[in-house]
Amino acid sequence: MKIKNFYGSILMTIICLALSFYWGSTHPMGVYAAVSTTAVLAIMEVSLSLDNAIFNATKLKDLSPAWQKVFLTVGILVAVFGMRLFFPIEIVSKTTGQSFMEVLDLALHQPAEYSRLLTSHHAEIAFFGGAFLIMIFFGFLFDEEKEAHWLGGIERFFGEKLGKAGAPLSAMLALMIVYIVSRYIPNAEESVSCLSAGVIGVALNLAVQAFEAIFEDEETGENPVAPLVKAGMAGFAGFVYLEILDASFSFDGVIGAFAITNDIIIIMLGLAIGAMFVRSMTVSLVEAGTLGEFIYLEHGASYAIGGLAVIMFVTTFVDVPEWVPGLLGVALIGLSFISSVIYNKRNPDVEDA
Numbered sequence: 001m002k003i004k005n006f007y008g009s010i011l012m013t014i015i016c017l018a019l020s021f022y023w024g025s026t027h028p029m030g031v032y033a034a035v036s037t038t039a040v041l042a043i044m045e046v047s048l049s050l051d052n053a054i055f056n057a058t059k060l061k062d063l064s065p066a067w068q069k070v071f072l073t074v075g076i077l078v079a080v081f082g083m084r085l086f087f088p089i090e091i092v093s094k095t096t097g098q099s100f101m102e103v104l105d106l107a108l109h110q111p112a113e114y115s116r117l118l119t120s121h122h123a124e125i126a127f128f129g130g131a132f133l134i135m136i137f138f139g140f141l142f143d144e145e146k147e148a149h150w151l152g153g154i155e156r157f158f159g160e161k162l163g164k165a166g167a168p169l170s171a172m173l174a175l176m177i178v179y180i181v182s183r184y185i186p187n188a189e190e191s192v193s194c195l196s197a198g199v200i201g202v203a204l205n206l207a208v209q210a211f212e213a214i215f216e217d218e219e220t221g222e223n224p225v226a227p228l229v230k231a232g233m234a235g236f237a238g239f240v241y242l243e244i245l246d247a248s249f250s251f252d253g254v255i256g257a258f259a260i261t262n263d264i265i266i267i268m269l270g271l272a273i274g275a276m277f278v279r280s281m282t283v284s285l286v287e288a289g290t291l292g293e294f295i296y297l298e299h300g301a302s303y304a305i306g307g308l309a310v311i312m313f314v315t316t317f318v319d320v321p322e323w324v325p326g327l328l329g330v331a332l333i334g335l336s337f338i339s340s341v342i343y344n345k346r347n348p349d350v351e352d353a
Helices: 003-025 031-048 050-060 065-072 074-096 100-109 111-119 122-141 153-162 166-183 188-216 226-257 264-288 297-314 323-346
Strands: none
Touching (some): 003 031, 003 264, 031 226, 031 264, 050 264, 065 264, 074 100, 074 111, 111 226
């Protein structure tokens, strides 16, 4: 991996640690606690998002260099301030009837109460993220164009026999899971909220897929500007997909961060460092052609995403330690990497996929 791809991440780390130093020096938590907690959150975010980086790379490699830069600039602002600061505040605002500024003041001056209000809606957040991610996993599983099969006949069966059903089958299965799991939530009002959140997650995934498909079709018009417009819109669709994917990963991470600290500023700074490193890793994977060289990495990341989706649904009933999805992701990606190395040794003359 080229070190230049991490210059932005290193700069972000320096800035965020400096800000956490200042925040700690002006608040009761102190400098040491602020800086060390920021570092711990950053490491946690990176370790939990390895599968996110690999899967991002599968989409980013199809985007133009211009849209890749947008992903690293505008995208990081959306990820840091949108998904890890403004959106959680907006959730509390909508569910409590308070204004955005009132909730922001609550987060800054009564972090324990803000944490309680946000985590009380963990189930709805988990259903939305879980539904969106399980759709991504099913999309991989039912991909009839997939040539490499890490699990051999099992993957070949799902791809070749069920692949023609594609998106409809994925949506049907995802909605069935959302409905069945929501039925086991004892509180009727919360059950309906979770069901609605899951349906929105499925619908949003289908909408983004449809948007991408529209602009990925072959150009049939005669307008000479149309191909350029179509390419730009296809890039925009891919960018939106990546941002929603990042959001699905980040929601649970934000909730989990409150187990470490309830200071929203420290959480944002720590997760910002991690989010930037994930993006740098994504770009490096694309430039190095790692996904082509190690053909099963995408498989490992996809199964890790499926596992994370299941875990998100499970967390609505039981507490799952943060290290569980991280360890699962690392294990699956590690196994897929080893399998790729073995494949390359056995097939030295096969060109990279």
